[in-house]
Amino acid sequence: MENTGLPELIPCLDVKDPQFDGVVVVTDSVAKLSGVNDNLECLKAPLESYHQVDLSFGKEVTLIDTDVVPSRRLIFSPTGPLNRDYDDVRRFADAGSKGILRAIQAGCKHPLLVRPIDDSFPKAGSVTTLGVLQAVYVPLEIREDVPDKCPKISKLGVWCNDLKRVTQGIDLANGLERGRIATRDIGGSDPERMAAPRVEEYVTAMFRNTSVKVTVHADAGQFKQEYPLLSAVNRCASKVDRHCGRLIFLEYEGEGKVEKTLFLVGKGITYDTGGADIKAGGVMAGMHRDKCGAATVAGFFKTLSEMKPKGIKVVGALCMVRNSVGSECYVADEIITSRAGVRVRVGNTDAEGRMVMADVLCHCKEMAVDAINPELFTIATLTGHAIRAMGPKYSIIMDNGPARQLNTARNMQEIGDIWGDPFEVSTIRREDFEFHTGKSEYEDVLQCNNAPSSATARGHQSPSAFLIMSSGLDKHGIDSKQPLPYSHLDIAGSSGPFPGVPTGSPLVAMAAKYILPRL
Structure with missing residues (x-):
């Protein structure tokens, strides 16, 4: 097996799946969780409750301890505004990267990423996933010389509201990321x-x-x-x-x-x-x-x-x-x-x-x-x-x-x-x-x-x-x-x-x- 450090990507439709030890939500607004899938409704209450006690909510990554998900770790990584002249899809990649790094800090080894869906950015989900994978890359020398530091996470669940869509997205992410790993290995x-x-x-x-x-x-x-x-x-x-x-x-x-x-x-x-x-x-x-x-x-x-x-x-x-x-x-x-x-x-x-x-x-x-x-x-x-x-x-x-x-x-x-x-x-x-x-x-x-x-x-x-x-x-x-x-x-x-x-x-x-x- 190739020693790429790439985590196993797992399609998921249930944010309460116990195999994941943290849930990372990437979006610009908690309201976006409504109407997408009933499965996400359970996440709204703890997020809105936390919003009442922390004015920084929505401005930086937040980790909430909640029994709504089996791992108790719910990480909200906001994109910030998306409707200004200069906002672009990279805000999703940035939020995904920050969210997954916070999950790793919290001790997660197999987190679940809730991919965003945004009509203004048709590739928001894929861009977010690629942002996460950029953040969990392990340099080649570390993989070879210090194997106990690899991988940063062993599996990554990817949530979407449609199993076919998320499976296709994972195939795409795997193909692109394996190419980017080779690029980083040689270039870096x-x-x-x-x-x-x-x-x-x-x-x-x-x-x-x-x-x-x-x-x-x-x-x-x-x-x-x-x-x-x-x-x-x-x-x-x-x-x-x-x-x-x-x-x-x-x-x-x-x-x-x-x-x-x-x-x-x-x-x-x-x-x-x-x-x-x-x-x-x-x-x-x-x-x-x-x-x-x-x-x-x-x-x-x-x-x-x-x-x-x-x-x-x-x-x-x-x-x-x-x-x-x-x-x-x-x-x-x-x-x-x-x-x-x-x-x-x-x-x-x-x-x-x-x-x-x-x-x-x-x-x-x-x-x-x-x-x-x-x-x-x-x-x-x-x-x-x-x-x-x-x-x-x-x-x-x-x-x-x-x-x-x-x-x-x-x-x-x-x-x-x-x-x-x-x-x-x-x-x-x-x-x-x-x-x-x-x-x-x-x-x-x-x-x-x-x-x-x-x-x-x-x-x-x-x-x-x-x-x-x-x-x-x-x-x-x-x-x-x-x-x-x-x-x-x-x-x-x-x-x-x-x-x-x-x-x-x-x-x-x-x-x-x-x-x-x-x-």
């Missing part, structure tokens, strides 16, 4: 536990005997010949066996005729020292999280393997490389010819993420030319500017011309809002291409300037132009005979806090767009 684990060779071990074990095919490239000579930009970043780390890079390809093809093909390229920098342009002043801490883009790709494939959508083919690439510093590290001013034949001048070795993805994106572009209804994506914790521009909780998506015609970014934003996995939309402009155009006759493309992205105008938009130019995707725009839709996702903000646990974003939104409609 320390730089030795998830160095590139150990990512290979984790991924290979995860997809053994599943519908996902795994192909691993580890030869430095192959990297130099086929992925020269990635090879440059890997050059220093390749001298240390346990840090040597891996390019891991994943492939899934669902049953039936293929109607859609996705290509996902994930940045997997297992540790980012900044290279020769070293990160100084204490800003290197947390750079093991620079692999969350590749982690998202792996997690997406885990959800594919669990849910088995039909009519879709997905090719993923995990670009697992350590940006080390030393006598073999690549340096600014080097000129490297990319897989697409583009001469790239290195401007800053701390812009390594775009380097490891560009040639792999070129490879995916070559495959996409012959694919059915293709879409290409790069997913990366790429820039500090993304956080400066949009804040720490939002993924950013930007389309090339063909993807804009498909409305990819706007659709992703709409779906993300429904599922509590939000996106902000940025636009790739002509200034971004001008910024990366070579500044002398020596080079075609400039990789980066010398300033941090957070101090550079259009610091999160322009890297997408570099990726388009260096991969040869600029030959497949709206003006070409064979346009290819491409979108770049910068998840530096949404991937999660450090210190803290990765969020698994934007897996849920991506799954809602490309997997759930094909079940």
Whole structure:
């Protein structure tokens, strides 16, 4: 059995079921319990009674001792107001997380979650359940090294007013959460536990005997010949066996005729020292999280393997490389010819993420030319500017011309809002291409300037132009005979806090767009 720490999810229609040692109610109002199901009427009296003696009721999580439920523990976790301009479905996830953590504090090991039903938020129940599961995640190192701390809860009952509905909801939650666990495991684990060779071990074990095919490239000579930009970043780390890079390809093809093909390229920098342009002043801490883009790709494939959508083919690439510093590290001013034949001048070795993805994106572009209804994506914790521009909780998506015609970014934003996995939309402009155009006759493309992205105008938009130019995707725009839709996702903000646990974003939104409609 997989050691995921995921509690057993149990459908429940009776809040008085004695197998549960606590009942967690998530809603914005006790009145919402009326008319939903007679089974919940019993909860109203103790909640309303407590309201009479505590003015903070409805503003924070409350634990009530009552004999209405066998465990005596009734936890009310309010969402707060839901009707203001700026309220969104994430209030349910926040309330679910706070409620379950209070239940754990009270000693619960198998609590029951009363899922909310709210007509204004059609996915409120699923979003709440996912919020609870985010809160009970146990990091991989703890599961392996301190097993007595795992799991935080052994079972989670999920109440709904319809058995079929709650059972379907549990299947959905299991599929999404198993993907998010893989994403958090790879993205959040320390730089030795998830160095590139150990990512290979984790991924290979995860997809053994599943519908996902795994192909691993580890030869430095192959990297130099086929992925020269990635090879440059890997050059220093390749001298240390346990840090040597891996390019891991994943492939899934669902049953039936293929109607859609996705290509996902994930940045997997297992540790980012900044290279020769070293990160100084204490800003290197947390750079093991620079692999969350590749982690998202792996997690997406885990959800594919669990849910088995039909009519879709997905090719993923995990670009697992350590940006080390030393006598073999690549340096600014080097000129490297990319897989697409583009001469790239290195401007800053701390812009390594775009380097490891560009040639792999070129490879995916070559495959996409012959694919059915293709879409290409790069997913990366790429820039500090993304956080400066949009804040720490939002993924950013930007389309090339063909993807804009498909409305990819706007659709992703709409779906993300429904599922509590939000996106902000940025636009790739002509200034971004001008910024990366070579500044002398020596080079075609400039990789980066010398300033941090957070101090550079259009610091999160322009890297997408570099990726388009260096991969040869600029030959497949709206003006070409064979346009290819491409979108770049910068998840530096949404991937999660450090210190803290990765969020698994934007897996849920991506799954809602490309997997759930094909079940």
